[in-house]
Amino acid sequence: MARLSDRLPDNAEGEFYVDASCIDCAVCRNVAPAAFARSDRAGASIVAKQPRADADVLRAKMALVACPTSSIGTRSKLPVDDAVAAFPEPLGEGIYFCGFASESSYGAQSYLVVRPEGNVLVDSPRAVPRLLDRIEALGGVRFLFLTHRDDVADHAKLARRFGCTRVMHAADVTSGTRDVEHTIEGDRPVRLDHDLLVVPVPGHTRGSAALLYRELALFTGDHLFATDDGSRLYASREVCWYSWDAQKRSLAALLDLEYSWVLPGHEGRMRSSSTSIMRAHTRDALDDAMLIP
Ligand code: SF4
Numbered sequence: 001m002a003r004l005s006d007r008l009p010d011n012a013e014g015e016f017y018v019d020a021s022c023i024d025c026a027v028c029r030n031v032a033p034a035a036f037a038r039s040d041r042a043g044a045s046i047v048a049k050q051p052r053a054d055a056d057v058l059r060a061k062m063a064l065v066a067c068p069t070s071s072i073g074t075r076s077k078l079p080v081d082d083a084v085a086a087f088p089e090p091l092g093e094g095i096y097f098c099g100f101a102s103e104s105s106y107g108a109q110s111y112l113v114v115r116p117e118g119n120v121l122v123d124s125p126r127a128v129p130r131l132l133d134r135i136e137a138l139g140g141v142r143f144l145f146l147t148h149r150d151d152v153a154d155h156a157k158l159a160r161r162f163g164c165t166r167v168m169h170a171a172d173v174t175s176g177t178r179d180v181e182h183t184i185e186g187d188r189p190v191r192l193d194h195d196l197l198v199v200p201v202p203g204h205t206r207g208s209a210a211l212l213y214r215e216l217a218l219f220t221g222d223h224l225f226a227t228d229d230g231s232r233l234y235a236s237r238e239v240c241w242y243s244w245d246a247q248k249r250s251l252a253a254l255l256d257l258e259y260s261w262v263l264p265g266h267e268g269r270m271r272s273s274s275t276s277i278m279r280a281h282t283r284d285a286l287d288d289a290m291l292i293p
Helices: 027-031 054-066 081-085 129-137 155-162 244-254 275-290
Strands: 016-018 036-039 044-047 072-074 089-092 095-097 111-113 120-122 143-145 165-169 182-184 190-193 196-200 209-213 217-221 261-264
Touching: 016 044, 027 036, 027 054, 054 072, 054 081, 081 129, 120 209, 129 155, 143 155, 165 196, 196 244, 244 275, 261 275
Parallel strands: 120 143, 143 165, 165 182, 217 261
Antiparallel strands: 016 072, 036 044, 089 095, 095 111, 111 120, 190 196, 196 209, 209 217
16 A cells, blocks of 8 residues: 655645655556656656546546556545556457456556457456456456566466466476466467467567557567657567567568557557567667667
8 A cells, every 4th residue: 555654845836746665666656657657866757736526536546556566546545446447448349457466566657458359468457356356247368368478477377277388389388377378489470369369579688578459469578668648669688588680680580560459568559550660669679679789
């Protein structure tokens, strides 16, 4: 629970606040960008503008329940049932944002893809019973796709609840994930179903992998990010744990794919009106990465 006594002084005065436990994961800024912003001075998120309209208050409460560290509070302890019920949040085309980020994955964002052949959960949200009940109502989970070893969070609980097949690259399997049901080998794309393509993208970790859905959406984990405002794609040298050269090669390989929507594990998302425009954005990200040794 957020503590008023630890409220960051940079918060705008009013009902909502962020306390000193914030890990700067950006989830609140994505969920409620009208209310939350990053403070360079605090090295954390703050409430930059107090929400007033009902819709903005709901977005701020959704940020509160999505926050992985319970760092967001309200002075009058506003009820949040409506915010809990708002997740998974439909983004369009059968893709949902799960909210309820987990601290163990540094607030990684998890997505649900609802499809007739069986739903896909991309990375693990916090296994909160009310969220899992809503996922069940949407058809449960057939595949739990884990983009890399850092964002596995509550994968074991999810596998028990849904009886799903967990999928991850063999090179990222650790003692905590040795029981995953399906491992991907090698560096070439592997088809998981007619509309699902696993794309190994070594770089951030040796076994990082992206998931391409329907030549529409590319779930990129920590391989490729979008800025908070969704205007630019970029790869991060700072959080490249395995090989920057490999990551640049993996970025270049994305130019062969068709997608118009990038949904990363952290920061913002980017959607374009065409695959050719998105390819240009991906090329820009590659060009930027090539400038960094
Ligand atoms: S969601 Fe929570 S931890 Fe993440 S930036 Fe916002 S306040 Fe900080």
